[in-house]
Amino acid sequence: MSWNKTARNVFIIFLLIIQAIFVFAIFNESAESPVIAALIIILCILVLITYLKGEIHHEDHAYEHVFVALWIPAGALTSFYLNHLLKLGPVLSAATVGTLASYLPHIKKSSHYLRQLPAAIYCGAFIGMSSTGVAPDFLFIITASFFTAVLLILSKNLFAGVGGKLGTLAFAGVVITSFLYFLIASYA
């Protein structure tokens, strides 16, 4: 098996695990509501069908350029600043960062590089939506941005055009960083 194929499969399984953890947490807390529990089970089956049969990935594997992924921390830090220091709240902060980022390609319309930035910056903005209970400082945001950037680089042609992909990558970055902080707090 080639390196590309391994990276592709590992990434898909990783994202499936992240989504499974998220759904399992809902399932775990909906013990008193059988309707919601049944809905979650149906949802899981439907998602699995798409994972197995859906054409949601491009055939060829490609990597996002590092200089594109570098904009994730910029989006995250700006969104976090607007959210917590200027008290705009998570929605307004992410939406402001995303809207401004979407106009970057207008600086030079022929630039292929600038066209790729809005998605990376908007992805970072989702990290900045975290509450201070989860992300207490800028160091957490930078660490989560690093993990999200690695995932974005690996997933250029995977889940292409699937809405929520950027948010899932941001969520994965935040979960990994939280886990890391938990480990450091437990053993340091």
Next chain:
Amino acid sequence: MHNLLLLITISFLSATITFYVNEELKQGPVRSSALLSLIVGSYFYFFPDTMDPYLVKSIPVVFIGASFVGMVSARLLSSYLLIGIGGILFCIIYLHTSNFFNGYGGALGTSAAISLLAVLSIPIIGKNRKLTNGMIQLRRVLFKPGKKS
């Protein structure tokens, strides 16, 4: 119940309008989601007393989350109804999101991705059913009722 219906309607509209602005007005997925959410978020930020506090807090969050569903590429899904259903599914997941992941950035996007992946299975199931019907027709041709072997 009234609040739930309102949030479900908003999530349906958010997903479909985002898709419309993205695909028909050619604004791209990021601007479609972010700009529409900025308009809705700004309204409730500057006029927080216009509605019930629960709705003032929930509507912008539900709107931006459902707008992620509308960021889907037309290559994968082009039915406004299915995109709207994806938005409704997002709303249901959001309303039952685990307290454990409260405040985690990207949780809305994860809910949106799960909703959309579930909806994307509907055309696949539909396609398989057509094949099954085809197999039934073939079986009828091959084994006509009353045909004795």
